[in-house]
Amino acid sequence: MSDRQYWLMKSEPDEYSIDDLERDGVEPWDGIRNYEARNNMRDKMNVGDGILFYHSRISPPEIVGTMEVASEPYPDPTQFDPDSKYFDEKSSEEDPRWKLVDVKFVQKFDEPVSRTAMKEEPALEEMVIFKRRRLSITPVTEAEWKKIHEMAGAEVK
DNA sequence: GCCAACGTTGGC
DNA sequence: GCCAACGTTGGC
Numbered sequence: 001m002s003d004r005q006y007w008l009m010k011s012e013p014d015e016y017s018i019d020d021l022e023r024d025g026v027e028p029w030d031g032i033r034n035y036e037a038r039n040n041m042r043d044k045m046n047v048g049d050g051i052l053f054y055h056s057r058i059s060p061p062e063i064v065g066t067m068e069v070a071s072e073p074y075p076d077p078t079q080f081d082p083d084s085k086y087f088d089e090k091s092s093e094e095d096p097r098w099k100l101v102d103v104k105f106v107q108k109f110d111e112p113v114s115r116t117a118m119k120e121e122p123a124l125e126e127m128v129i130f131k132r133r134r135l136s137i138t139p140v141t142e143a144e145w146k147k148i149h150e151m152a153g154a155e156v157k
Numbered sequence: 158g159c160c161a162a163c164g165t166t167g168g169c
Numbered sequence: 170g171c172c173a174a175c176g177t178t179g180g181c
Contacts, residue, residue: 010178057179136179
């Protein structure tokens with residue numbers, strides 16, 4: 001799997017946390033309503049890609065574990081549900097605007113890696129998360145992936 | 158909880 | 170198709 005790619009995906013733990021994913025095992029990453037984030041899921045991800053799970057909007061924001069892409073892209077069901085806060089009246093079943101992938105729990109870090117710690121690490125200063133403030137799904141390099149695991153004292157999986 | 162940054166919408 | 174207004178994200 002030499003062509004394995006890596007990603008970072010943000011979630012507010014009040015909405016969906018690493019503990020929720022550990023409990024659920026596999027979960028659709030729904031509710032993404034940003035085109036670039038969608039494009040990453042729809043056009044670039046492959047089953048088996050590694051994903052850093054990032055807790056946002058808490059203090060401190062931190063990487064709390066990892067997951068894996070677990071499906072091909074498919075339409076986000078919440079866009080068709082009028083009762084969902086992610087309902088999109090401009091989308092249709094024939095031409096769905098929003099697609100997502102399923103993610104699978106891999107591991108929870110014993111020592112989460114905070115945004116501050118990441119910022120202080122020179123090897124991570126080029127991370128896309130620091131340049132694209134509001135993008136919730138960003139690419140990660142293999143070197144960054146390994147470095148984060150090292151900082152978490154975790155086995156690279 | 159504030160509010161700057163910034164992606165998106167819609168009038169023209 | 171420009172760009173002001175709007176709405177949301179997310180660090181602090």
